[in-house]
Amino acid sequence: MISTQIRDALVVTAGTELSEQTLAGMTETALENVRSNGVRTVIFELSALRVLDRAEFREIRALQQMIRMLGGSSVLVGLRPGIVMYLVEFDEDLSGIRAFQTLEDALDALALRA
Amino acid sequence: MPLRTPIAEILAKFQIEPADLSRVRAAGEVLRAELPAHIGSFYDWMEQHREYKLYFADHPSRLARVKEMQMSHWHTFFDAELDERWFAARRHVGGVHAHIDLPHDIYFAGMSMSGKSLVDRLRRGASDIADANETANSLIKLVFLDTFVVIEEISRIQKEKIAASSKTLLEMSTPVTPIWEGILLLPLIGIIDSERTQDVMTKTLDRIAETRAKVFVLDISGVAAMDTAVANQLIKITKATQLMGCETIISGVSPAIARTLVELGVNIGEVRTTSTLRDSFELALRAVGVDRGLLGTNGPAKS
Known part of the structure; x- marks a missing residue:
């Protein structure tokens, strides 16, 4: 897990899979930065992710909720077709998710590009 | 054998x-x-x-x-x-x-x-x-x-x-086509069943990943019949494209289909729908940031 701050956004990049440890690290980094470093938007960059099961997806959803409670917002970037189809097929709750194909698109939409 | x-x-x-x-x-x-x-x-x-x-x-x-x-x-x-x-x-x-x-x-x-x-x-x-x-x-x-x-x-x-x-027919019947920078169009024609919606889902998501499209126009004016199952499948497709960062606009919703959907109690949620392909295309162009002025003024008469 790598995180980079761009102005008031934090890009959190995940690897090929989400381990328990990665998820814990993501949670801590995201929440800590929203609380004390002036981060308003957390961008979860998941394009390297090959698999994502429902439990892991719910963890991300929970993390998104925590960020919202701290007054921030979050978006998902780079989900692969296979993962998307799996989540939709199992009727996961997808309401209110903002998502983008590429980091570039996300930065554009959030008006963060120079 | x-x-x-x-x-x-x-x-x-x-x-x-x-x-x-x-x-x-x-x-x-x-x-x-x-x-x-x-x-x-x-x-x-x-x-x-x-x-x-x-x-x-x-x-x-x-x-x-x-x-x-x-x-x-x-x-x-x-x-x-x-x-x-x-x-x-x-x-x-x-x-x-x-x-x-x-x-x-x-x-x-x-x-x-x-x-x-x-x-x-x-x-x-x-x-x-x-x-x-x-x-x-x-x-x-x-x-x-x-x-x-x-x-x-x-x-x-x-x-x-x-x-x-x-099988060939199924292949031919799902032409997900880029029609503009960032816009994909799929005209659905004929009878839609679960096998076909699965095929539509796969092809669409792959094309979105490939072309980085921002808007997906799904034209259903050629769809013969609509029921709860089909409607739910279409809504699933819109949700899926959303997760890929691509908005789906459903065009070609006829009065009959609108009526059926409401009577069946299908919740179309936040899906944008229009009755004509023209309206969808206009929404799509606006979404990818094409200036309306550039498109000329041959739109519907205002007076």
Whole structure:
């Protein structure tokens, strides 16, 4: 897990899979930065992710909720077709998710590009 | 191709016993000599049907070849050795007939004619054969079995052809096309079932990943019927594209479909829908940031 701050956004990049440890690290980094470093938007960059099961997806959803409670917002970037189809097929709750194909698109939409 | 049913089981089903086979072999002693005459009368009969003209009129050499094959077919028939080779030979006949798309009726009619012709010849030579009636029954049973194996192969091949072509049709029926920088269009036409919506989902998501499209216009004006299941599938597709960062706009919603959806209580959520493709396209262009002014002023009159 790598995180980079761009102005008031934090890009959190995940690897090929989400381990328990990665998820814990993501949670801590995201929440800590929203609380004390002036981060308003957390961008979860998941394009390297090959698999994502429902439990892991719910963890991300929970993390998104925590960020919202701290007054921030979050978006998902780079989900692969296979993962998307799996989540939709199992009727996961997808309401209110903002998502983008590429980091570039996300930065554009959030008006963060120079 | 291996047999699906063991030979013994098929023979039991057709009530063909060793006694039948030996009676057929005995009948062969008499009837083999009659085969040229039988085949002659078969083609006299065949000539009255349009299939004869269709398959043989311009191919005299084909006719000779077919007669020869038919001759050897009846010889193996009277050998009555119902082994794998016997079945394989019948299936080969089926393959040939499937290849030329021979209608079932003419094949059945031909076998019926042949059976009758052979039994008639048997009766005429009855004095030379012990229990001619029993023999006639055995002959007929074997003719039916023979016909069954051929027809089964024909219909197996036809089913294969149909399955292959419906697969092609499915491929052709999901043309997810980029129509503008960042915009994909899919006009859905015909009947939508779960297999097709699955296909639509896969193709669309792959295309979005490939083209990085921001807007996906799904035009359903050509969809024949809409029910809850189909509507829910379409909504699933819109949710999926959303996760890929691509907004779906459904166009071509007819008054009838709008009514059905509301009456069925389908919750279309935040999906944007328009009645015309034109409106969807305009929304799509705006979403990818094309200035309305650049598009000219040939829009709908305002006054």
